[in-house]
Amino acid sequence: MTDLSVNVDHVATLRQARKAAYPDPIEAAEIAERQGATGITIHLRSDRRHIQESDLARLRQSVKGKLNLEMATTEEMTTIALRYGPDQVSLVPERPEEVTTEGGLDLLSSGERVVAVAKQLDAKGIVVSVFVDPEPRQIEHLLSTASDYVAGFEINTDSYSSAEGAAAAAELQKIAQVTAMGLDGGLRVFAGHGLNTANVGPVASIPGIEELNIGHSIVSRAVLVGMEQAVREMLDAMG
Ligand code: PXP
DSSP: OOEEEEEOHHHHHHHHHHTOSOSOHHHHHHHHHHTTOSEEEEEOOTTOSSOOHHHHHHHHHHOSSEEEEEEOSOHHHHHHHHHHOOSEEEEOOOOTTOSSOOSOOOHHHHHHHHHHHHHHHHHTTOEEEEEEOSOHHHHHHHHHHTTTTOOEEEEEOHHHHTOOHHHHHHHHHHHHHHHHHHHHTTOEEEEESSOOTTTHHHHHTSTTEEEEEEOHHHHHHHHHHHHHHHHHHHHHHHO
């Protein structure tokens, strides 16, 4: 069985649209865990567009499974991660103008910074993962430079998720290839980005991928399947 870490960022996106107190990502995380998610993922972005530092503090208290914090390799984020001690940190590239994480880290150019941050987190017992595209050279570089401090990597499944037919099959092959490379090197392998119920099956079937991180499709679906009850509740309240 592949583990599922539910990313609740977009529950916070909806909350921040009104700067309201709801919907609460902590409540969403509790529901996700009750339904079988083995962990919760959040991305505390430098611009705080969705998840806030207070959400991290509260989730640290409430999450029963693995709390995975996605973050940029900045000093600010490193300090925050060390303060709250999530079970895992996934280091991601972050560009201010991007809508969502675009592409994995280029370890060949940013590897030194990654190692510097990973060293500090690892010393506090935080599992460190890095988000990378399914390119063998990234895994080779990780194995030869950072595997003392980085326990694993998350494969960016975006190219697979946005492809169809033969192109999707080719992307899946790349994911399987880097998974095998990582496992051979003793690393843990995670994957995610753009996965939904229509495309998740083949990725979940790749042996050795420990966990999938899925957010946007789950939160989007939750809005629609919850609409019926929400409208009924409002009509009841109107009397
Ligand atoms: N993994 C990483 C590193 C991400 O940045 C994201 C998006 O926040 C995800 C997984 C989840 O992607 P999605 O929201 O498309 O399921």
